[in-house]
Amino acid sequence: MTGGxxxxxxxxxxxxxxxxxxxxxxxxxxxAGLPIDNVAAFAALPLRHGYYLAPxxxxxxxxxxxxxxxxxxxxxxxxxxxxxxxxxxxxxxxxAVFGSGMGxxxxxxxxxxxxxxxxxxxFRTADRVSExxxxxxxxxxxxxxxxxxxxxxxxxxxxxxxGEADAMICxxxxxxxxxxxxxxxxxxxxxxxxxxxxxxxxxxxxxxxGAAVLVLxxxxxxxxRGGSGNPVRLKGFGVSCDAHHSTxxxxxxxxxxxxxxxxxxxxxxxxEAVRVAVPHATGTVLNDRxxxxxxxxxxxxxxxxxxxxxxxGYAGHGGGMSGALSALVxxxxxxxxxxxxxxxxxxxxxxxxxxxxxxxxxRAGLGCAMVNAYAFxxxxxxxxxxxxxxxxxxx
Amino acid sequence: MNAEPGRRILPDGRFASTALAILGIGPVxxxxxxxxxxxxxxxxxxxxxxxxxxxxxxxxxxxxxxKYFPQSGRLAxxxxxxxxxxxxxxxxxxxxxxxGLIVGTNFGVHRVLxxxxxTVGEYGVxxxxxxxxxxxxxxxxxxxxxxxxxxxxxxxxxTDPVVAGLGAIVLAYHAVGIAGRILAxxxxxxxxxxxxxxxxxxxxxxGASCLFVLxxxxxxxxxxxxxxxxxxxxxxxTHVDARFATRLAAAVRGLGAEVLVSVxxxxxxxxxxxxxxxxxxxxxxxxxxxRAPSFTDSGGLGAVSPLxxxxxxxxxxxxAIILAGSPxxxxxxxxxxxxxxxxx
Numbered sequence: 001m002t003g004g005x006x007x008x009x010x011x012x013x014x015x016x017x018x019x020x021x022x023x024x025x026x027x028x029x030x031x032a033g034l035p036i037d038n039v040a041a042f043a044a045l046p047l048r049h050g051y052y053l054a055p056x057x058x059x060x061x062x063x064x065x066x067x068x069x070x071x072x073x074x075x076x077x078x079x080x081x082x083x084x085x086x087x088x089x090x091x092x093x094x095x096a097v098f099g100s101g102m103g104x105x106x107x108x109x110x111x112x113x114x115x116x117x118x119x120x121x122x123f124r125t126a127d128r129v130s131e132x133x134x135x136x137x138x139x140x141x142x143x144x145x146x147x148x149x150x151x152x153x154x155x156x157x158x159x160x161x162x163g164e165a166d167a168m169i170c171x172x173x174x175x176x177x178x179x180x181x182x183x184x185x186x187x188x189x190x191x192x193x194x195x196x197x198x199x200x201x202x203x204x205x206x207x208x209x210g211a212a213v214l215v216l217x218x219x220x221x222x223x224x225r226g227g228s229g230n231p232v233r234l235k236g237f238g239v240s241c242d243a244h245h246s247t248x249x250x251x252x253x254x255x256x257x258x259x260x261x262x263x264x265x266x267x268x269x270x271x272e273a274v275r276v277a278v279p280h281a282t283g284t285v286l287n288d289r290x291x292x293x294x295x296x297x298x299x300x301x302x303x304x305x306x307x308x309x310x311x312x313g314y315a316g317h318g319g320g321m322s323g324a325l326s327a328l329v330x331x332x333x334x335x336x337x338x339x340x341x342x343x344x345x346x347x348x349x350x351x352x353x354x355x356x357x358x359x360x361x362x363r364a365g366l367g368c369a370m371v372n373a374y375a376f377x378x379x380x381x382x383x384x385x386x387x388x389x390x391x392x393x394x395x
Numbered sequence: 396m397n398a399e400p401g402r403r404i405l406p407d408g409r410f411a412s413t414a415l416a417i418l419g420i421g422p423v424x425x426x427x428x429x430x431x432x433x434x435x436x437x438x439x440x441x442x443x444x445x446x447x448x449x450x451x452x453x454x455x456x457x458x459x460x461x462k463y464f465p466q467s468g469r470l471a472x473x474x475x476x477x478x479x480x481x482x483x484x485x486x487x488x489x490x491x492x493x494x495g496l497i498v499g500t501n502f503g504v505h506r507v508l509x510x511x512x513x514t515v516g517e518y519g520v521x522x523x524x525x526x527x528x529x530x531x532x533x534x535x536x537x538x539x540x541x542x543x544x545x546x547x548x549x550x551x552x553x554t555d556p557v558v559a560g561l562g563a564i565v566l567a568y569h570a571v572g573i574a575g576r577i578l579a580x581x582x583x584x585x586x587x588x589x590x591x592x593x594x595x596x597x598x599x600x601x602g603a604s605c606l607f608v609l610x611x612x613x614x615x616x617x618x619x620x621x622x623x624x625x626x627x628x629x630x631x632x633t634h635v636d637a638r639f640a641t642r643l644a645a646a647v648r649g650l651g652a653e654v655l656v657s658v659x660x661x662x663x664x665x666x667x668x669x670x671x672x673x674x675x676x677x678x679x680x681x682x683x684x685x686r687a688p689s690f691t692d693s694g695g696l697g698a699v700s701p702l703x704x705x706x707x708x709x710x711x712x713x714x715a716i717i718l719a720g721s722p723x724x725x726x727x728x729x730x731x732x733x734x735x736x737x738x739x
Contacts, residue, residue, distance in 0.1 A: 044515060093638075095626070101532060103554065105504075109512060121501055122508075123533070123554035127723040130628055136638075138626035139725045140562060141554045145532045151551060155566065162569050164625065179511045183528040185520040239573065240492065241550035243541045246529045255547055258492065376529055377538025379550055 004233035004267070004386070005157045006222050007331050008167070009085025009215030011077035013061060014325060015051040015208060016315050019080060024332050028360050032314045032343030034194055035206045039176050041106070047190045051208035051316030052176055068104035069175035071128040073211035073321075078129045078169050081213040085167075092166030092221050095137025097156040098126040099148025101319035101375075102177040103141075109178055125173050137165040143320065145375035146280075148172055149212065150323025150383055154237040156216045166221035171213035172324035180319070181207060187247065189284055195317060197281035197310035198288050198342070198356060200349040205282040208316030212325035232331045232387030235269070235368075238262025242378025249290050249374065256372075256380045257294045263370065263382035264298075271299050274306045274384065275366040276339050278326035279354065280374045281310035282317050283344075291372065292352040301353075306370065307361060308354040309333070313344020323373030327383060330369040334387040338362045414620040414732065415568055416612040419482025420706045421474035421580075424603035424696060425449050427703070429477050434710050438703060441690035445601045447585075456543065463526040466602055467503035467536035471582035472543045474604035478578060479544070482608040487545070488576075489608075495549035495574030497566050498537040498582050499559025499698040502600070503552075505586035507531060536582050548574030553698075557659060558626070560698035561719045561727030564607065564705075568624040571611050580606035581698035600695055605702040607709075619709035622649060622732035628724045630672060639726075643676035646730045647716065650677075655687040655715035657704035661694050661722050669718045669726070677716075687715065705729060 010020045015033055017023040035049035042048035059065070062072045078096070082089065103123035111120060126141040138159055142151045149172020156168035184190050184205070191204040216234060217227075239262070240255035249256065264271055279291050299305040311326055318325055333339055342356040371383040420430045425442040427433050452461055455473035464472070475496075479488040489496070507530045514522045529535055534552040541550045549570065553559040560581030567579035582604035612620055623646040630639040647654065656673045660666045674684035687708070691700035701719040708715035712733040719727045 045520060095628075103533075105508060108505075109508065112509065112512070121554075121556040122504070123501075124556065124723065127556065127721065127725060130724060134629075136628045138565075139555065139628055140566070140626065141559070143533045143552045143554045144550070145534050155551075158569050164569075177531075178515075179508045179531040182511055182515045182520050183523065183531045186523040186525055186528045239549045241496075241538075241541050241547050243545050243547045243550075245542070246535055246538060255492075375534070376532045377534050377541070377550065379534070379538070 003219060004235035005160050005216045006219055006231045006233055007214050008217045008222055008227065008231050009081040009087060010328055010331060011080030011084060011213040012328055013073045013077045014210030014315050015053060020328065020332060024336065027314060027329065027340035030341040030343045035316060041178055042181055045181055045185055047185055047192055048181060050176060050206055053209060068107040070100055070104050070173045071125045073175065074098055074125045074129050074171065074173035075132045077171060077211040077213040078133060081169060081215045082133060085215040087167060087215055089133055089135060091225060093137040094135050094167045094169065095139055095159065095165045096126045096129045096135055096169045097140045097142065097152040098129060099142040099152035099172040099320040099324065100125045101143060101145045101148055101174050102180055105177045105179055106175060129169060144379040145377060146317065146319050147323055147373040147375035147379040147381050148320035150327065150371060150373035150381045152324065153214060153234060153327055153383060154239065154381060157234050160216060160218050167215060167217040169213060170216050171211060172321040173211035174319035174321045175209050176207060191283055194344060195283045195312045196344050197283045197313050198292065198345045198349055198352040198354055200347050202283045202285060202288065205284055205317045208318040210318055210321055212321055212328045214327060230388060232334050232385050234383060235386045236263045236267030236384040238266065238382045240380045244378050247376055249287055251290065253290050253294045256374065257297055259380040260294060260298050260382045263384045267384035267386065269368055273368045274370045275364065275368060276307045276309065276333055277370045277372065278311050278330050279308050280372045281312055283312060288352055292354045296353045302355050305355040307339045307357050309339055310342055310345055313342060323371065326371045326373065330371050330385050334366050334369055334385060335390040337364055337366055337389040339364050414612045414622045415571060415609045416616055417607050417619040417621065417709050418610060419478040419484065419608035420709060421476065421478030421481060422605040422703060422706050423470050423473045423477065424703065425601050430481050430706065430710050433703065433707055438689035438707060449601060464539050465503065465507050465530040465536050466584040467500055467582040468539040470602055470604035471498055471536050471540040471606065474580065474582065474606040475540055475544050475578055478606045478608050489578055490545035492547050493575040494546045495570065495577045496537055496541050496546045497551045497563040497577060497579040499553040499563040500533060500536060500582055501554065501556060501559055501697040502583050502586050503536045504533040506584050555721065555725050556723055557661065557694050557721040558719045558725045558727040560702045561717065561729055562626060564621060564729050565624040565626050565727060567609050568621060571609060575610060577609050578606045579609055580702050583697040583699050603696045603699040605699050605706055617734040617736040619712060620732045621729060623730040625728050627726045630726055640672065640676060643672060643728065644679050647676050647682065648680055649732055650682060650714040653683045653685050655708050655713050656684045657687040657689060657701060657715060658718045659692055659694055659701040660720040665720045666692060669720050673716045673718060705731060
């Protein structure tokens, strides 16, 4: 990527809040929630809690109670993001790329139980966003499990840089899925207390849900419609695959490191320029240790490293949404030039060599932020964003 | 509109506009195993109902190492092997950081999810095998294929209704450069109970895969080329119609006098509209559209459906426009340009 693409709009639906300002308020205050057990359909599962939306919050998002949940979140967040960007759909070529680990699998399951159909398409998040917003550009649905939202951003940027679109509505969305929670129960990969990334007490992850959306736009298109200022840019990405194991990361972490280094190189910066990271940090024992090991390889000793904000300590693991939510929070940190505290990581694991803020770090002089996302099957991706505090957030 | 379609970016920031060379093709479907078999298959004739266990994975990928794969992963692994062999690259032709894998699927996970639901309902989560439980994630088919081929460049699963298989070719068109060689195509399992309006009457949804070995074409290279590939939406609307038509007309200018046109869509009306759009684009430059009917036209092999006609046309070196349309508005287009010679 050369100059990168601009991030001109944000939208979010999550347990942290239902708009970017609300999310930032929660994070800045260090208010990590606790998982709740409110999905009746999961009654047969031993561990079923998650960072889920309360029924009232969900109902407020959409009056259509029958709307597929993940797609519904995606549409709500996409509408926010387009409004935030003040983007006039129809004035250029605008498309959508969405990542989802499970799509609307839970709604499909319910249909099957009612005897409706086993044949419906499960993954229609990008389609539904395109339909709702009347987009006519490229539409793609990516399902690289828990890295899907981050891949959606990379692919969206790629399509803009290839001249296929002026702007892309990119993000991730996922909702509670019986199949995923059942499988994680069987795999012993769930923490019965909370999601505690890099914490010495962590024993697994906890699911979350929602959608996070970024409007990506070419600089030319943004300026042509009168855009001013200097929005945050997605400057580079690096992708790789372990090709090692269906669930466990390769312990040599060569491919994770390559993705990080490629993202930094494509952004045209040096590692020292990255001042904050949103790591994948799921709370699973091995994954967190390996990711922190690679952070040390790329950035050096803890004191030299960028701040790390393990976001899942606030919002749980939103599956295909998580990489997009991490990107959205990375943009917010650059705009506010601040790093929220690492809530959920109150007893740092000495084996996890990352630099965790224990309070809100203000006037942090960030400049560049990195986002990591990894997934079942060994998918690795790192994104690099660059930007300065937005006008309204300048000290 | 500022977008300039057709440019491709390379890792160093330069844009490329070269086509993709098709080096090898690996189709696996009922009655079809390998490109030689596909070349002699009459795609107009549906294979009809087939047994649930029609695919003999051992014959393609050996006895070991795939017991806990989802069926889409077994089929994709077989297709990968066949495609690499067809390209003369052997078992290690996709190995390494410069090789990637992009797979489209619509029904790769339905059977797995239904089985999880049934097993937990009867035995609780303890009834699940920890080795197959991860298969709930639809990307595992491509991921396990990546493991078998040691493909570490990139690995992406696309799931757009009907279009995902062609979408994989389109994404490869843009992603070549991030990885120098990409295996791209589709892989499907069969959902339970296949007689469905979704897949058309008389069509058997039985699982299938078809992967292509793709690289950026070298200057002056001859053979079968992906000359253009793009995605669009809602082509029937007013202003969009014009833009789609303009793009399509520009994309077909390098093709020969007669061009095969293959259209996959669930409804006959959408198939008709897409065929007409292609025919008009060809007629505008004095070319003739030749319909290429296939038993997969109505989407009976899911995301793999448009890939079999593409594979057959590439193998016999016929210029072609391959289209797939989703009932929800997505459209994929691949322009195949061929020369009889092959300079590789």
